[in-house]
Amino acid sequence: MAQVFRPEKVNCMPDKKIFLARAGARYSMLVKEHGFMQRVNALFLQALSQIGPLVFHTTVSIDQLPNKVVPRVFDGAKSATVFLSTLGESIDQLINNYVNQGQTFEAMILDAWASESLETLNETFDHKLRETFGEGTMRFSPGYGEIDVRMNKYIVKELLNVEQITVLDSGEMVPRKTTTCMIGWYK
Amino acid sequence: MNRTAFRELLTQRVLFLDGGYGTEFFKKGYKGAVELLNVNEPRVVEELQRAYAESGSDIILTNTFSANRIKLRSMGIEPYIEQINRNAVKIARTACGRSKLVFGDMSSTGIFVEPFGTLSFDEAYKTFSEQATLLIESGVDGIIVETMSDLKELKAAVLAIRDVSKDIPVIAHMTFEADGISVTGTSVEIFASLFNDIDVDVVGMNCTLEPKEMLPVFKRLSERCTKPISVEPNAGKPSLKGGILTYQTTPEEFAVYMADFIELGANIVGGCCGTGPEHIKFMTNYLGTENPRKRAVETHQFLSSRTQIKAIEPFLVIGERINASGRKKLQNGFQEMDFSEMLNLARQQEEEGSSIIDVNLGIEKLLTEKHFRQAVQELDKISSLPLSLDVQNADFLEAAMREYVGRPLVNSALVKEDHMIERLRLIQRYGGMLIVLPMERDIPQTAEERFHIAQKALKIIQNYGIDPERILFDPLVLPVGAGNDYHVTTNTIKLLNEAHMQTSIGLSNLSFGLPQRESINAAFLGLAVENGLNAAIMNTKEVTTMNVLEGALMLKGKSLVKAKQTIEDELVNMIIKGEKEQLMAFTQEQLANHDPIYVSQNILADAMEKVGQLYAKGTIYLPHLILAAETVQPAFDYLNGLLGESQVKLGKVLLATVQGDIHDIGKKIVGTVLRSGGFDVYDVGKDVPAPDILDACIAYKPDIVGLSAMMTTTVEQVKQVSDLLRSHGIAVMLLAGGASMNRQLAEEFGVLYAKDAMEALEICKAFMEKKRSSSS
Structure with a gap:
């Protein structure tokens, strides 16, 4: 059974420089345009009020994982923590609402914000795990390297058994701002 | 902590200041003079400071915002001044030990300094000096002067602190309205131009505005201030919720906006009214360790009064007519403290297109320091243009500079070491620019000799630690009617210009004793501009001269900045x-x-x-x-x-x-x-x-x-x-x-x-x- 970590919102607040770069903009220049930054900051706060971040996680012996899930970079690892992070449904709805209203600017900024917010959350949880387990491998997600993104279905439904997340046959997950990650541990 | 160590720290990372005090005590039910808590309930203060320290503040302020003698007197607790200030430092140290910096907090006396209030500059200076002495003796790491709306009062405070200790880090803050102007009419740009000169370590702003309102105002400071900058916005406007006074800016919103201040170049960020430990904690958690950003700062030189600022570029027109030398009526007026003619001349010259106005009160032996102080105050009252202080006696000059609100021009210094060093000391202490005459005892006859002496002066200026951009060299204009060759002056301008040394002339001297002075002055000014002249003390009533100046600048692709719209009624x-x-x-x-x-x-x-x-x-x-x-x-x-x-x-x-x-x-x-x-x-x-x-x-x-x-x-x-x-x-x-x-x-x-x-x-x-x- 997966354990659940409920992060504080500050753990999901993305670095503005990075999420604006995701949106194709340069923070150091934009910050001088007061009106523009006002809009960005308002969206930042709106997004922050909408997210319901959660992390589902389990730590198992490497032997318990199917070979198709374990990347080569995990060689030598004895155990692994597999986790799913999500910002929840509301942020998807918020972005969709903007898209449906033809407010593409808002949708674009929020999409970049949410992606980077999720990454910030993963970074936070990554640090927390390393404080507990010590030396480990790099953080790895299905869809990268040799691990098929469709393995998400196994991770979400069989290993972590998370009901709130839908995994499509393509391996994509709903809510959209959801990722799965793994870290191998050497001890 | 000494200034060198503090400045070094500022280059390494952005520092976090703490949040509000008065509003936090109020939330806890304490009212009235919260400084008295330092004496009666020190644990309450310590608890708050401990919370700020735990929330990630690098700098903790002492609970002494209103603890100057004048303010305490108005609250009826003057006898406690020493206890309040000394205890405040002890409490802060107990709360955060040596792991944090403890800065003594100082602010306004609550009374405007003359001419808009009843407090003299010297009384303000003494009041701040007393509080600074108490705080520094008690062991603060630095001092912050905050929420000042009057540039003159802030200047008094900073000079007082600096005279108590040359080595204590000082942060100087003003408070501005949303248009970037203080209630006394001083803009962010005027504040920055003066405090780029005045000996403080950090320049900043706090209070009055919430983060999103303060951001564009702070941007203006970041573009003009050459020193590290700091900021403490309020947490929005207060409102009443369920009978409790609350502030609207949430810790999340505060943190999001504080990131923008850092991106604009803030070296120190914190909160003012309405912010509490939660705001600071959220901010420090979100922002973590940040490197200070590099800023592109406007490098042009400006002169200012309390309410007006003028650039040297493209050309500085210095009105010459407040000059009592040889004008008995004006001289008599000054002696009798009648400044009405001076004020008329100031207004006229502004309307004629002067950028700043030269003030020469005439025969100084007949005057006292009080005359100079009063003249400066009278001009301040009418929100005059910036001043060029044409004062010979160093004591009188210092009295005028002490009283002056803004960044003046000092006219002038000779390249005789004592004379020049004294004036360099004055602009270093009070801020401003200086005209240097490239002569020692006698007037050099050739352009090369004048240039040589100007270069000698430049070395003295650099050795003294003054930026040469703050100096205007006077290539010496002599009357052509007495057989002097004006080419010597234009050639000197050329040599100085080629060496990137700025120049200013006393134009009217050229035509002394001649007929058709206006035509001669105008023609010469055209030549001087062509050779690179930057400024002239001149008669702005001369329409031909003003027109020729405009034309000469236009030929160089420049134009005079027009005087602000005059009020026609x-x-x-x-x-x-x-x-x-x-x-x-x-x-x-x-x-x-x-x-x-x-x-x-x-x-x-x-x-x-x-x-x-x-x-x-x-x-x-x-x-x-x-x-x-x-x-x-x-x-x-x-x-x-x-x-x-x-x-x-x-x-x-x-x-x-x-x-x-x-x-x-x-x-x-x-x-x-x-x-x-x-x-x-x-x-x-x-x-x-x-x-x-x-x-x-x-x-x-x-x-x-x-x-x-x-x-x-x-x-x-x-x-x-x-x-x-x-x-x-x-x-x-x-x-x-x-x-x-x-x-x-x-x-x-x-x-x-x-x-x-x-x-x-x-x-x-x-x-x-x-x-x-x-x-x-």
Whole structure:
């Protein structure tokens, strides 16, 4: 059974420089345009009020994982923590609402914000795990390297058994701002 | 911590300051003089400071914001000054040990410095010196002077601190309105230009504005300030929720905006009113360790007065006509402390296109320091252009520079070591630029010799640690009528220009003793500009010379910055300029054709209405408004004297600052403006309990009661007064204002809100009009 970590919102607040770069903009220049930054900051706060971040996680012996899930970079690892992070449904709805209203600017900024917010959350949880387990491998997600993104279905439904997340046959997950990650541990 | 270590720390990472004190104590139920907690309940202070330390603040402020003698006296706790300040440092140290920096917190005395208030510069200096001594002796790591709205008072504070310790880190903050101008008319740019020179380590702003309002104002500071910069916004405007005063900016919003301040180059970020440990914790968690950003700062030189700033580029026109040398009438006036002609000349030269004005009071042996101080104050009162202080006696020059509000030009220094070092010391201490004459004893005859001496001067300037950009070299203009070759001057300008040394000439000397001076001056100025001249002390009344200057600059692809739009209404102009005598004469002239009521209501009141509109548009500033109200009052009094019993008063207004609040200035300004607008005003003082206001209402029977509340800790008193008056059936309009009031809060209290004196006047007039029409 997966354990659940409920992060504080500050753990999901993305670095503005990075999420604006995701949106194709340069923070150091934009910050001088007061009106523009006002809009960005308002969206930042709106997004922050909408997210319901959660992390589902389990730590198992490497032997318990199917070979198709374990990347080569995990060689030598004895155990692994597999986790799913999500910002929840509301942020998807918020972005969709903007898209449906033809407010593409808002949708674009929020999409970049949410992606980077999720990454910030993963970074936070990554640090927390390393404080507990010590030396480990790099953080790895299905869809990268040799691990098929469709393995998400196994991770979400069989290993972590998370009901709130839908995994499509393509391996994509709903809510959209959801990722799965793994870290191998050497001890 | 010494300044070197502090400055080094500022290059390594962005530092976090703590949040509000008064508002936090208020939340906990403490009211009144919170500085007294240092003596009576030190644990309460320690608890808050510990919370700030734990929330990630690098700098903890002492609980001494109002702990200067003048402010403590007004609160009735002056005898505790030493205990309050010394205990404050001990408490802060106990709360955070040596792991954090403890900065002594200082702020305003609550009284404007002369000429807009009653406090002399020297009294302000002594007051700050005393508090700084107590804090520094008690072991603070640095001092912050914050929430200052008067540049002159801030200057007094910083000079005082620096004289107590050359090695204590100092942060200097002003507080600005959303338009980037302080209530006394000083812009962010003026503040930055002066404090780039004055010996502080960090320059910044705090209070009044919430983060999103402060951001564009702070951006202006980041573009002009060459020193590390800091910022502490408020957590929005206060509002009443469930009977508790709360601030609207959440910790999340605060943190999100503080990131933008860092991106704009802030080296220190923290919070002011309404921010608490939660805001600071959220901010430090979100922002973590940040490297200070590099900033592109405007490098051009500027000169300023309190309210006006002028760039040296593309050309500095220095009006020459306030010069008593050889002008007996002007000299006599100065001796008798009559500065009216000087003020006329200042206004004329501004209208003619001067960028700044040279002030030479003539034979200095006949004058005292007081003359120089008074001259500077008089010009400050009329919001004059920046000054070029043409003063020979070093003591008099220092007296003038001490009194001056802004960044002056000092005219001038000879390249004789003592003479020059003394003037370099003065611009280093008080800020400003300096004209250097490239001569020792005699005037060098060739351009090369003058250039050589200028280079020698440059070395002295650099060795002294003054930026050469702050120096204008005078290539020496000599009368051609005495056989001097003007080419020596133009060649000197050329040599200096090629060496990137800025130049300024005394133009009129060229044509001394000759006919057609204007033509000669104009022709020479054209040549000088062509050779790279940057500035000239000149007669701006000479239309040809001004036109040729404009043309010469146009040929170089430059143009003179036009003087600000002048106010065309002569009567309004007279009032704004403070011309009391002229206004009285004008009023008396009008009586030949009109009755006193007409003059009062249709002429003077109409002019004051226009003054109000100019203030609302930002064309004039608060000092103008006060001066205008004071100027027009004697004329109104005169007319009322003629009317006797039949005089028309718009209505009666009773003014009070609520209980627990000892701020007075805002209320006095409102009183002055209301009086000049035709109201009878009864000011019942400050720190007035609600029952006393009730008694005053019964005694004076006002139509309107105006309440002032500056502090977040006293704003609730407005509601108490309102409830009390209503419960006793006192039918008055209640109007509230002050830094801690806002429209929403006023609605919650069931009173009206006025953001400033002019709005108060408009509301009072509208109310009385409605009252009259409903009763008729």
